[in-house]
Amino acid sequence: xxxxxxxxxxxxxxxxxxxxxxxxxxxxxxxxxxxxxxxxxxxxxxxxxxxxxxxxxxxxxxxxxxxxxxxxxxxxxxxxxxxxxxxxxxxxxxxxxxxxxxxxxxxxxxxxxxxxxxxxxxxxxxxxxxxxxxxxxxxxxxxxxxxxxxxxxxxxxxxxxxxxxxxxxxxxxxxxxxxxxxxxxxxxxxxxxxxxxxxxxxxxxxxxxxxxxxxxxxxxxxxxxxxxxxxxxxxxxxxxxxxxxxxxxxxxxxxxxxxxxxxxxxxxxxxxxxxxxxxxxxxxxxxxxxxxxxxxxxxxxxxxxxxxxxxxxxxxxxxxxxxxxxx
Numbered sequence: 001x002x003x004x005x006x007x008x009x010x011x012x013x014x015x016x017x018x019x020x021x022x023x024x025x026x027x028x029x030x031x032x033x034x035x036x037x038x039x040x041x042x043x044x045x046x047x048x049x050x051x052x053x054x055x056x057x058x059x060x061x062x063x064x065x066x067x068x069x070x071x072x073x074x075x076x077x078x079x080x081x082x083x084x085x086x087x088x089x090x091x092x093x094x095x096x097x098x099x100x101x102x103x104x105x106x107x108x109x110x111x112x113x114x115x116x117x118x119x120x121x122x123x124x125x126x127x128x129x130x131x132x133x134x135x136x137x138x139x140x141x142x143x144x145x146x147x148x149x150x151x152x153x154x155x156x157x158x159x160x161x162x163x164x165x166x167x168x169x170x171x172x173x174x175x176x177x178x179x180x181x182x183x184x185x186x187x188x189x190x191x192x193x194x195x196x197x198x199x200x201x202x203x204x205x206x207x208x209x210x211x212x213x214x215x216x217x218x219x220x221x222x223x224x225x226x227x228x229x230x231x232x233x234x235x236x237x238x239x240x241x242x243x244x245x246x247x248x249x250x251x252x253x254x255x256x257x258x259x260x261x262x263x264x265x266x267x268x269x270x271x272x273x274x275x276x277x278x279x280x281x282x283x284x285x286x287x288x289x290x291x292x293x294x295x296x297x298x299x300x301x302x303x304x305x306x307x308x309x310x311x312x313x314x315x316x317x318x319x320x321x322x323x324x325x326x327x
Contacts, residue, residue: 029053031133032176033069040184045138047187048083050173055092055128076122083137085113086194087121088165090224092129096121098155105129110157110198114145117152132169136191149199159201160213161220168194214239215253218246222262226269228289230262267303270296274311281308 031051040046049072055061065073071081078097087110094105098119105111105121113119115137123129145151159165168190175187217239222230235258236243250258266288273284285296301307306314 029064030173031067032173034176034179036184041138043138043140043185043188045136045140045188045191046184047134047136047172047176047191049135050133050169050176050187052130052132052169052173054130055123057126057128059123059128061122061125074120076120078118078120080116080118081113081135082115083135084115084141085111085133085135086191086198087111087113088132088169090130090132090161090166090220092123093127094121094123094129096156099152103156105156108158108160108162110159112150112155112157112198114152114155119155132166134169134172134191134194136188138188144195150195157198157202159198161217162197162201163216163220163223164197165194166220166223168197211249212253214241214246215250218250218258219261222258223265226262226265227287230259232258263299263303267300270300270308271304271311274308275315277312284308 029052031049031053033049034047036046036048053063055063061076062068062073071079073079089105089107089109089111091107096103096105096109096111096119098117111121123131172187172190172194175183175190180186218235221235221238225231232243232246236246239246241249247257250256250261254261256264270284270288273279273287274281279287281297282293285293288296290296290299297308300311304311
């Protein structure tokens with residue numbers, strides 16, 4: 001995923017430049033604003049921008065204002081947009097101001113911005129935060145608002161740290177960057193799924209046990225840092241438990257240790273990257289945090305039964321052959 005901070009430096013060298021896209025990059029940041037065509041508008045729902053930024057403590061917010069459109073620059077002091085936005089805060093603290101009210105923002109908070117409504121948000125200066133966002137507009141989304149699926153009366157959602165949301169933000173940003181045929185339709189479908197997930201989390205009445213919450217938070221943090229090395233001490237510090245307790249609870253709920261789970265999601269991501277076919281095995285290994293490509297190859301084969309160099313050809317074999325090999 002291009003939005004993971006640990007891979008940012010390497011990923012900058014691979015991002016192409018598009019004639020109808022304004023992309024900006026700063027330290028720990030990636031975002032994209034796209035020009036909407038007449039054909040795009042016919043879908044009645046377009047995705048206009050998306051990105052992620054990690055704001056360290058004592059950083060002027062927003063950083064790199066020159067990289068954003070004029071209408072977006074005054075987010076810290078107050079602005080009015082002509083689009084909807086969903087901002088997901090996964091780390092840090094801050095405030096959100098809208099319609100005369102001020103709210104405290106903490107990890108796991110979604111801010112729902114509505115067009116034409118004055119608002120402001122910013123991280124706490126001595127804390128900072130990590131944010132993911134997407135902007136969108138169109139008659140279809142206006143109809144959903146008119147039907148009462150969401151209203152400006154509810155501009156904050158406490159959804160917690162959810163891997164599924166992180167994945168959707170990454171998929172949206174990937175579509176805006178790639179601009180493959182019908183990318184707007186694909187991006188819009190991800191935005192609708194994102195909205196559905198947020199409303200679903202809000203409506204759920206089932207309360208997870210404390211242990212289940214710990215496991216989900218640990219999974220989220222590992223997914224967010226999939227391109228780096230696992231730091232169990234840092235994860236435990238973030239969620240407020242000892243390493244021995246997390247290991248015990250995690251294994252009881254998943255059947256594996258946190259380290260085994262982390263390796264598993266790295267291998268899954270490696271499969272996705274191999275299927276795209278635009279990077280070498282060495283590049284994929286280094287991108288996923290493996291300093292030794294041969295160790296990566298041995299680990300991949302141990303987990304999948306297929307070497308990385310043969311993975312793509314394996315996918316195109318007949319279902320019967322794949323079944324026999326998987327068995």
